[in-house]
Structure formats: C-alpha cells, structure tokens
Amino acid sequence: MSTPARPSPRRVRGEERSLAEALRRLSPYLEGIRWRWGAGLASAMLAGLVALAIPQVIQQLVNSVLRPGGDASDVWTAVAIMAVLGVAEGALVYLRRVFILPPAAGVENRARVALFRRLQRLPVSFHDSWPSGQLLSRSVGDLSLLRRWIAFGTVMFVVSIVTIVVGLGLLFATSWILALIYLAGAVPIMWRSFHFRNDFRAASRLSQDQAGDLATTVEESVHGIRVLKAFGRGGEALEGFRGQADTLRGTEVHKAAVLSKFISLIVALPETVIGLSLAVGIYLVATGDLTVGAVAGFFATTAVLAGPVESVGQLMGMSLSAKTAIDRHAEVMDTPVDIADPEAPPAGGTAVDTPGALAFRGVRFRYPDVAEGAEPLLRDITLDLRPGETMALVGLTGSGKSTLVQLVPRLYDVTAGQVLVGGRDVREYELVELRRRVSIAFEDSTLFSDSIRNNVLLGAPERVLADPAAAQDLLDLALDTAQAQFAHRLPEGLDTEIGEEGLSLSGGQRQRIALARAIAARPEVLVLDDPLSALDVRTEEAVTRRLRSVLAGTTTLIVAHRPSTVALADRVAVLQDGRILDVGTHAELLARSADYRFIISSFEADRSIESVMDSGAITAMTGTEGDRA
Ligand SMILES: Nc1ncnc2c1ncn2[C@@H]1O[C@H](COP(=O)(O)OP(=O)(O)O)[C@@H](O)[C@H]1O
Ligand SMILES: [Mg+2]
Structure with a gap:
C-alpha cells in the first residue's frame, strides 16, 4: 500500500471514437487475421443461407405432397436434400471456428504484449497517476473480451444482419401482407435498439472502469496485507472493498436490466406478431390467395429468423463493450512516452569527453501532475561531481x-536546465546506454x-x-x-x-x-x-x-x-x-x-x-x- 488516495487516471478525453475508428486502432494487431476472418465470415454466411434454404424446401414439400394426388416419393427427395443441407450447415459452422479462433487468440496476444511493452516504456510519472488494477483489468479482462468479440461477435453480427435482410426478402416474396405484419413488429425493435445502444454503452464503460478500481483495491490490500493485519484494519479494508463491490454489483444489475428490457421486447413482440400473421395466413389460404406450403414456409422462415433477431441486440451490446475495451486499450497506448530515446544522434557525435563525470546545470524540476504555476520543487541546482x-x-x-x-x-526529466553524465546531456543518450552507465539503488x-x-x-x-x-x-x-x-x-x-x-x-x-x-x-x-x-x-x-x-x-x-x-x-x-x-x-x-x-x-x-x-x-x-x- 503506497499512497491510500491516488489521483484518478488521466483519461484521453473528448474523443469519442466511432466503432470504425476503434477498429482502425486495432489494425496493428490484425496481421494475418484478415483473410481468415473473411473465410470464417463466408462460412458463417453460407451456413446462414443454408438455414434459410430449409424453409424453401419445406414449402415445396408441403405443396407437392399435400396437393391432391401428390407423389409420396417426393418425400424422400426432400428428406435427402434436407439432410445434405443440415450436414452442410454443420460443416460450415465448424469451418468458421477453425478459420477464426486461432488468429483471434493471436490478436489478443499481440495486443497484450504491445500493452505490456508500452507499460515498460511509459515514464514513471504515468505509473504515479494510473492505479495498477486499471492496468491489470485492461491487460486481462478487456483483451479476452476483445478476442471473443473478434472470433464470435463480429462475424455473428454481420451474419445476423444478412440473415434478417435476406429472410425479410423471402417473406416479402411469399406474401407482402404477412411480411408487412412481421415488419411492424421489427420496427419498434430497431427503434428501441437505438436507445439501447447509448444506455448500454454508458453502463458498460462504467462497469469496466469500476471493475478496474476493484482490482486496484484487491491488489493494494494483498500487497499491504502485513500492514492491514498489523494495524488490525482488515475489517475496514473489507468494508471499503464491500462498498466498491456493491457499487459494481449495482452497475452490473443496471446493465443487465437495460439488456433484459431490450431482449424481452425483441422476444415478446415477434411472437405476438406471429400469432396475428397466423390468423391472416389462414384467411389468405381460405380465400385461395396463398398455398398451404407458402404459409408453412413463411413460419419456418420466421423460426430461422428468430435466432438472429434475438441475438442481434446482444451482439450489439458485445460490440459496444468491445469498443469500450479498444478505447481503454488505446488510452494507455496513446499516452505519450515523453521520456524516450533522442530522435537523432547529437550533432557532436556520441563520444563522451569525461567518462564518469556527473553534473547538474541550473536544474529546475516540478512533478508533471503538479499545477503549472506552482513553485518548482527543485530550483537552480548546480553541482559538479568529478569522475x-x-x-x-x-x-x-x-x-x-x-x-x-x-x-x-x-x-x-528536468523541467529546465540539464543533467550531464560524462559531459553529455542525459537526453542525448539512448536510454539503454544511459542506464548502462548509471545505476541506482532506492x-x-x-x-x-x-x-x-x-x-x-x-x-x-x-x-x-x-x-x-x-x-x-x-x-x-x-x-x-x-x-x-x-x-x-x-x-x-x-x-x-x-x-x-x-x-x-x-x-x-x-x-x-x-x-x-x-x-x-x-x-x-x-x-x-x-x-x-x-x-x-x-x-x-x-x-x-x-x-x-x-x-x-x-x-x-x-x-x-x-x-x-x-x-x-x-x-x-x-x-x-x-x-x-x-x-x-x-x-x-x-x-x-x-x-x-x-x-x-x-x-x-x-x-x-x-x-x-x-x-x-x-x-x-x-x-x-x-x-x-
Ligand atoms: N511522484 C510524485 N508526484 C508529486 N509529488 C511528489 C512525488 N514524489 C514526491 N513528491 C513530493 O516531492 C517532495 C520531495 O520528495 P522527495 O524527493 O521524496 O524528498 P526527500 O527524498 O528529500 O525526502 C515531497 O513534498 C513529496 O511529497
Ligand atoms: Mg527520499
């Protein structure tokens, strides 16, 4: 336990990225995944289309077998076709996983290594102001969410949308009246999903940040377990933790409530609409405007659509969480590394005139998180140490x-003035070289x-x-x-x-x-x-x-x-x-x-x-x- 109350992390504020921009942020990690992701998407898409083809077969089957004088041998043909389609769908789903899962794990790994490298390069002042639990949750939880989203969320989101669009097309081709009734149920869902987007994004960001804070508390109290025990503060630590955990639970419950309201809508509404369509469908068959096979095909199609319609909201929620995860990752990655190697070697070459000399020349220093106007902590420090x-x-x-x-x-780094090692400004050395020449015990x-x-x-x-x-x-x-x-x-x-x-x-x-x-x-x-x-x-x-x-x-x-x-x-x-x-x-x-x-x-x-x-x-x-x- 170092300092009990640490300042909250400095966030890169004011830039709400769009999902497309967030994806662009990921591009350095996407090497080698693009074509496999494309192949996985193609497999998933084909699987979706195969699923939609099955109701078409049902429609043909019903119409040919049930029509007066229908041919019973058609049943076997239809069964064979359906079996082939079923096997094909299964194989395509398997292929999707084979294509996408390994490279998605690769993306997670690359992002995690990049984050760790960044954390090593970022100056001490960054670590002064960022709680370690935030960094921990960003490097573990966020990135595994990202992997699941890339491997599953993105593909299924696209496939769901395409399935819904193609399915609606088929419904309209069967009967525009029935399709309109079905659509009347879908419009409110789309309208709600617009609000759901914002509500869920806010809740999701809050819960990820709070989970990070909670991780900090765990990390600190495990780290400081001796102090807590020795001062008998275990109870207080538990109270504090419980408070934070309760807040997180509240946020999670709120998040779940937002999600479940949306889901209940997208489940209940279509089912009501199906009841209505059924009545209208039977009427249309009775008036001879529609075949029995077409009605059967219509409902079989809505059954295929039910999955994508129900999951599209959750997938959208997952995309928003993933976007949040990318944003949180980018916050760390975009924090400038202001203590770095010089951009160009110094003009006078890299030779050192007086090895071992150490000097401070007019050094002023103020901690980066201290207000600009404040009196510097160190002023006009000038010292010369001979080799x-x-x-x-x-x-x-x-x-x-x-x-x-x-x-x-x-x-x-100094706020003003110079620190010289071997007669050269420390900022002219490559960091590795400087730290080879200088060593420190704290x-x-x-x-x-x-x-x-x-x-x-x-x-x-x-x-x-x-x-x-x-x-x-x-x-x-x-x-x-x-x-x-x-x-x-x-x-x-x-x-x-x-x-x-x-x-x-x-x-x-x-x-x-x-x-x-x-x-x-x-x-x-x-x-x-x-x-x-x-x-x-x-x-x-x-x-x-x-x-x-x-x-x-x-x-x-x-x-x-x-x-x-x-x-x-x-x-x-x-x-x-x-x-x-x-x-x-x-x-x-x-x-x-x-x-x-x-x-x-x-x-x-x-x-x-x-x-x-x-x-x-x-x-x-x-x-x-x-x-x-
Ligand atoms: N990371 C930091 N950020 C802001 N202020 C700091 C930080 N570290 C130390 N200080 C402040 O700088 C002052 C000098 O601290 P320090 O250099 O540790 O003194 P000393 O080693 O002489 O005891 C103290 O007032 C301390 O609170
Ligand atoms: Mg000291």
Whole structure:
C-alpha cells in the first residue's frame, strides 16, 4: 500500500471514437487475421443461407405432397436434400471456428504484449497517476473480451444482419401482407435498439472502469496485507472493498436490466406478431390467395429468423463493450512516452569527453501532475561531481533528495536546465546506454520473485553474464561489498528463491541485496538514495568503507542520513528549500554552516533511537540476525 488516495487516471478525453475508428486502432494487431476472418465470415454466411434454404424446401414439400394426388416419393427427395443441407450447415459452422479462433487468440496476444511493452516504456510519472488494477483489468479482462468479440461477435453480427435482410426478402416474396405484419413488429425493435445502444454503452464503460478500481483495491490490500493485519484494519479494508463491490454489483444489475428490457421486447413482440400473421395466413389460404406450403414456409422462415433477431441486440451490446475495451486499450497506448530515446544522434557525435563525470546545470524540476504555476520543487541546482568522486547529498525529509537523484537515469526529466553524465546531456543518450552507465539503488528496495543470484545480476553487463566464472566473481564482490554475506547462508544459498517482492527477507537484507544489484551493474555513475537506512550503524559503516575501496573509480552520489556516511564522502552537498545551500567537506561545512549543523544534529537525534534498536529490539521484531553483521 503506497499512497491510500491516488489521483484518478488521466483519461484521453473528448474523443469519442466511432466503432470504425476503434477498429482502425486495432489494425496493428490484425496481421494475418484478415483473410481468415473473411473465410470464417463466408462460412458463417453460407451456413446462414443454408438455414434459410430449409424453409424453401419445406414449402415445396408441403405443396407437392399435400396437393391432391401428390407423389409420396417426393418425400424422400426432400428428406435427402434436407439432410445434405443440415450436414452442410454443420460443416460450415465448424469451418468458421477453425478459420477464426486461432488468429483471434493471436490478436489478443499481440495486443497484450504491445500493452505490456508500452507499460515498460511509459515514464514513471504515468505509473504515479494510473492505479495498477486499471492496468491489470485492461491487460486481462478487456483483451479476452476483445478476442471473443473478434472470433464470435463480429462475424455473428454481420451474419445476423444478412440473415434478417435476406429472410425479410423471402417473406416479402411469399406474401407482402404477412411480411408487412412481421415488419411492424421489427420496427419498434430497431427503434428501441437505438436507445439501447447509448444506455448500454454508458453502463458498460462504467462497469469496466469500476471493475478496474476493484482490482486496484484487491491488489493494494494483498500487497499491504502485513500492514492491514498489523494495524488490525482488515475489517475496514473489507468494508471499503464491500462498498466498491456493491457499487459494481449495482452497475452490473443496471446493465443487465437495460439488456433484459431490450431482449424481452425483441422476444415478446415477434411472437405476438406471429400469432396475428397466423390468423391472416389462414384467411389468405381460405380465400385461395396463398398455398398451404407458402404459409408453412413463411413460419419456418420466421423460426430461422428468430435466432438472429434475438441475438442481434446482444451482439450489439458485445460490440459496444468491445469498443469500450479498444478505447481503454488505446488510452494507455496513446499516452505519450515523453521520456524516450533522442530522435537523432547529437550533432557532436556520441563520444563522451569525461567518462564518469556527473553534473547538474541550473536544474529546475516540478512533478508533471503538479499545477503549472506552482513553485518548482527543485530550483537552480548546480553541482559538479568529478569522475570517481563520492558526494553525499543531505537535506531534511521532503527537501527533494530522492527527486533529484531520479533525474540522473531519467526516471523523470528536468523541467529546465540539464543533467550531464560524462559531459553529455542525459537526453542525448539512448536510454539503454544511459542506464548502462548509471545505476541506482532506492531506499524502498524492490526485489523480484526470483533467486538471489538473478536479483543481484539483474543489471550486470552482458559480457560478464556470458562468462559464468566472471558472473560468479561479480556476484561475490557485489554481495561482499554490500555486506550481504547472509545470502550464502540461506537454505539454497544464492539460488534461494525469494518470495514475492522479497517480502521473505528483512528490510535490511532487502536493502543490501538491492545495493548489491546496483554495484553489480558496474556503472560509471552510482546513485544511492539512502540505501542503508534500514541497516544498523555498524553495518552501515562497514558497507560505506567497503564501498569506497571497491568503487574507487566509480562516481557516487549518495543520499545519506548518518554522520558516519557523510564523513566518508569526499564532499557534501546540502539541499534545502529546493536549492543547493552549500558544497564542501564535512569538516568545512560543520565549521561554516549553521544550517548544516542543524541538519546533522537532526540525524544525531535519529541516532539515539537507533541505539535503542541496536540493543536488540529490532532483531526481536524482524526475527533475523542478518542485520547485525
Ligand atoms: N511522484 C510524485 N508526484 C508529486 N509529488 C511528489 C512525488 N514524489 C514526491 N513528491 C513530493 O516531492 C517532495 C520531495 O520528495 P522527495 O524527493 O521524496 O524528498 P526527500 O527524498 O528529500 O525526502 C515531497 O513534498 C513529496 O511529497
Ligand atoms: Mg527520499
């Protein structure tokens, strides 16, 4: 559970796509499906026409057999023809599925992979404002709806319409009076279906969005289950969930009501009309205007039409849901990726003049979701780190330290000014290249459910990974530097799988694995955002000392919280009120800056709490001894 109340997703508003436009949006995924879809449609269409041919045979049969002196052998001919038609219809239905189902699953798969790729490319600011459940429901529920719609909905919708049109033609050919009566029942259905379209679209969009919100709640409470349990908030979480689930249920019921009203109309009306037609039909036979066979054929045709007439509304509902799914997919896909590779290589070539140098030049920064007029969080930040230098960044909580360091690997882009790595603006690098040169360890260390080995070697250079011995050396060095030797003592050593997000490790253990991961990436510039905050003072000092010798050639910017770490840095930069207040050695700053002394003394205050924790309380709480190396 990160922040309890997240802003609602920024929607790409004001553009209601038509169904045709939505379909055009799908075209990148439709490769290879077009002809098969066409073949499937042709099969389904033929199957529909075969079904309509059967009443014609019935009409002939009734007229020839029942006419005075009729020939009984006609029955066998008719039966044979009907059997052939029945087998043909079955085979065509089978063919439709064979043609369409596999490529429809392919479309679903391509759309899902494209969405995932997009989510990986979209900047961190996108993920700040989009709840994860929305993304989950978009990548799973919406896309499987889309597959069913492509495989079944689209084809059957076209086939139903064609069947209805051709069937009506046959009805008119049989008797225009009876056909008009039948049509009188169909017109109100068409009129209703116009309103149904709008009502159902609104309900369908609402229910899909609410399902996304519900998924977010589930995701958050499963993720934060420890917090909920520890604070005894399970009941409240359940209440909240129940409220949301009730709202969704209400929407679903409303959606079902809209649909069932429409369906009841399209079922009841034709049946009433058939009763009326029957009376008129018998009258017409009595007056000799119509043959008995024609009446039989008429009703057999209306029986064939009943299916398409009943399902056409549902298929329309499905098309609307599918359109909503496409819109929701497009919202994510159309969100601009504003942190991307440069469009053209920089004019001065791609050579780096000073490998390892890191500089901030007049950097201003405001979070993308903060109002334009607001005072920027960071203002006129100018800092120069020489290659190989270790600089500590200190400041009070909320002063913007984490924000500043995230600008280096371009997790966010500066609002104004420049960040330079190796003397080149970070925006001139391809992202892969930049992130190869820069590596970062966060305070809140996220690990993946994988082995310790794979977690640590996540960002290791390819050439090292290619050589198992070298990879092992790098792994050992990284773990050793991060004081994470405890990993060797885990049940299966470095191949121990750690649970989801590393929750089976203690906070301090996780931080050290994350630190080892940053080290193993062998970067030119290492950015450490308070990566030792969960360690006790002695382990932290040991890590810092080892870091300095192992990373002698690596430029390091470290957000620090403890005087001991700060003292080991070559220089210290003080961040206050969004500006760099002063830069100097620890001793110089202590001597000349009252603000610095104030900040450091606030760290000392923290330290007295740590000494209490050091006395064993923390070990008792986490139940691990690894933190006390
Ligand atoms: N993603 C975000 N969107 C908007 N504001 C943010 C975001 N992340 C942090 N902030 C705000 O920026 C300020 C600085 O945060 P941060 O850089 O984390 O400070 P520090 O690391 O120095 O404690 C805080 O007021 C915080 O609320
Ligand atoms: Mg921070």
